Amino acid sequence: MNEVHSPKKPLIFYYMVAMLLVMLFNFIAMPWLSQYQIQEVDYNTFVSMTEKGEIGRAEIQEADNRILFTSKDEKTIYKTAMISTDSQLVQRLLDAGVSTSGEEIEQTSLLMNILSWVAPILIFIALGQFMSRKLMQKMGGGNSMMFNMGKTNAKVYVKSAEGIRFDDVAGEDEAKENLTEIVNYLHDPSKYQEIGASMPKGVLLVGPPGTGKTMLAKAVAGEANVPFFSMSGSEFVEMFVGMGASKVRDLFKQAKEKAPCIVFIDEIDAIGKKRDGQIGGNDEREQTLNQLLTEMDGFEGNTGVIILAATNRPESLDPALTRPGRFDRRVPVELPDLKGREEILKVHAKKIKVAEDVDFNKVARMASGASGAELANIVNEAALRAVRDGRKFATQADLEESIEVVIAGYQKKNAIMTDHEKRIVAYHEIGHALVAAKQTNSAPVQKITIVPRTSGALGYTMQVDEGNHVLMSKEEIENKIATFTGGRAAEEVAFGSVTTGASNDIEQATKLARAMITRYGMSDDFDMVALETVTNQYLGGDASLVCSAETQTKVDQQVVALVKREHQKALDILRENRTKLDELANFLYEKETITGEEFMGILNG
Incomplete structure (x- = not known):
């Protein structure tokens, strides 16, 4: 059972408690203590002291039926009951020279006066000590906050x-x-x-x-x-x-x-x-x-x-x-290569139970570009998926699915698409895969799905490189741009209209085309001139143009021309393979998820 902790009280609570204690001391404790400083005597003693001149002041309290009087030096206070039949009381006091001016006789001694000042101060000092101790405990040190300033907490x-x-x-x-x-x-x-x-x-x-x-x-x-x-x-x-x-x-x-x-x-x-x-x-x-x-x-x-x-x-x-x-x-400490990813997966896989037939090399190829922290997350997600499915160990399918979870999010079970939208997405994803497969320098297709994901993707096509790929040629980048435009091109070929589903493809294609011209020197007009600088290369690689406005205009024109050229190439590939496009799109529409082997089997059949 989880322990329930009481909520921490604010500072104002402790100050209110201190004020309440002071008030209780003044209104209850002080009167109670003061009564022990008054000596009670009988009336005859009062009369005797009056006649002997031993009284300094007297106060007649008719409402309480008592007389308060002090000694000659006013250091002691006495109290006696008042006798109503004594008509000579006032005259007797006047003859003895006792002051009856009506001034109230203080019922507290010097000790009581000192206590009335010191007690509140002691209460607030105790409160301050308590609060400072609480503050030091929160800071985790035995010294005060001021003494800890300038000290390292390494x-x-x-x-x-x-x-x-x-x-x-x-x-x-x-x-x-x-x-x-x-x-x-x-x-x-x-x-x-x-x-x-x-x-x-x-x-x-x-x-x-x-x-x-x-x-x-x-x-x-x-x-x-x-x-x-x-x-x-x-x-x-x-x-x-x-x-x-x-x-x-x-x-x-x-x-x-x-x-x-x-x-x-x-x-x-x-x-x-x-x-x-x-x-x-x-x-x-x-x-x-x-x-x-x-x-x-x-x-x-x-x-x-x-x-x-x-x-x-x-x-x-x-x-x-x-x-x-x-x-x-x-x-x-760069992103790991294929061998490094495989070793990292094996290290983290030691912490969980995995099936004996898991191919870590295949998983590493599918997780291209993943960091060590992402690979650790992939292994953990695989273990969580195995538990959800009631298995005692993680399988190859768990690891592959966990890659998709990290990249695109979980499957949206309750996502509702119309049949027409579902067919558009099927053609869109097959368009990417078909354009990639018909270009010699594109990575082979691993998986195609039209199951929506929590990241917002309605579907995706996974391509996997066979080995380490450090450098990219101009032709490979152009083929990649054509693959990005393949989804929109398939919509145009199959339906004669376009949708908003290609927004991310457009962004990626434009980014690659601009990098070719401004950073990679792959433009005939600008040759090997850097027109863009990259800042924060490890945190997203934000780029900014460093050229004149006229040059920026030319860059924009070349980017548009390059993307349009690759878009047209994608359209030509799909029109030449229209029969396969329809067959593959219908198969994906029915199955929702197909593997690369199934895709290539239909394409080459």
């Missing part, structure tokens, strides 16, 4: 038998080789020092998100027998100027005390951006960066401390940070 790792090791990281052999050398240096520096080699001061891991940069750093922590400090770049940035620089100093002070050791800074671009010198910039971030530059390679060396850093925005880093002497090595 996590320290040591060698662990259960941690991530290099064997747990697949698909990045070059990166592991670089990092293994650093671990070996820390274990046995003498063999490097014999030849005069010095320890690299910094290693910068760069690559797209999800490729395993942080995992590689954790693997170093698992392999090394030295302390490993881990911290995120955003943790250095503070509200107060100078606190970030103080954290850097404190981090390196701790690291030097435990040298040799490794310091890992994740997402270093948070503090390492270029200093542009603009007025109104973040002085705190620049001071933090300056302190980091000094610690890495300043007048005082950091012998025995190696810096590992990870980022997916290397172009935004300050040149002073990335120069040799600070970050001596840049290790690219």
Whole structure:
């Protein structure tokens, strides 16, 4: 049973409680305490003291039928019952010189006066101590918040038998080789020092998100027998100027005390951006960066401390940070190739139960372009699908379906399309597949489906490369553009009209055509002139034109002409194979999902 936690109370609640305690003390506790400071005497004693001149002041309280009076020095208060038959009371007091001016006699002593001031202060001090203790517990420290400012909160790792090791990281052999050398240096520096080699001061891991940069750093922590400090770049940035620089100093002070050791800074671009010198910039971030530059390679060396850093925005880093002497090595952690994807799948498949006949090479080919994190997600989705279907292990079909889930989303079971829309989608997808199959340089068709997906796709055609494909020729790109236009072309050939289903195809075809002209130098008019620059290559690769308005107009004209030419080629292919187009579209309409073997069987039959 899950434990139910009571909700945390706001600060105003505790202040209201404190105010209530003060009010209760003043209105209940004080009167109750004060009654013990008044001495009660009989009436005869009152008369005797009056005659002897031992009374200082007196107060007749007829409503309460009592008399309050004080001693001559007014340090003691007495109380007695009033006798109504004593008609000489007032005169007797006047003859004795007792003041009966009507001033109210204070019923509290000096002790009570002190308590009335001190008690509320003590209550609020106790409340303050309670709140500060709660705040420190929330911050996770034993010291106060002010004393923690400027102190690093880096996590320290040591060698662990259960941690991530290099064997747990697949698909990045070059990166592991670089990092293994650093671990070996820390274990046995003498063999490097014999030849005069010095320890690299910094290693910068760069690559797209999800490729395993942080995992590689954790693997170093698992392999090394030295302390490993881990911290995120955003943790250095503070509200107060100078606190970030103080954290850097404190981090390196701790690291030097435990040298040799490794310091890992994740997402270093948070503090390492270029200093542009603009007025109104973040002085705190620049001071933090300056302190980091000094610690890495300043007048005082950091012998025995190696810096590992990870980022997916290397172009935004300050040149002073990335120069040799600070970050001596840049290790690219790119998307894995076919072999790397297969190894990554096998590593993650060890965590689940899989069938013995699973072909990881085929799954790796279908997952072209996937990162390590996406491949891990694919394996997990396969295991979840096996559980949903009541199986004890994941099969080949589970892995293949999980690729489609990661790429296009889950199947929409309740999606309702009319028969006419379903037939249009069937022709659209067969148009893509048929144009791809009739072009020699296009990847073979793996699967065609018209089952709608949660991503919004009404269907898709999956093409799989047979092996690693690093370079693309001009003809291959043109064939790919023609394949993108094949869906719209099939609608035109079969129905004589067009729909909105080709919006993504149009976007992809236009993007490829523009890249051919502006970035790849595949235009006769512009030759090998770069008309576009790419920023954030690991975060989507946003591009911007760097040419005149006249040149942009020519670029637009060539892009339109190129896409129109490939569109016409797709139309010609489909018209020449109209019979096969109809046969395949009708077969897909009936089956909803067909394999590449079924498609090629009908096409070549």
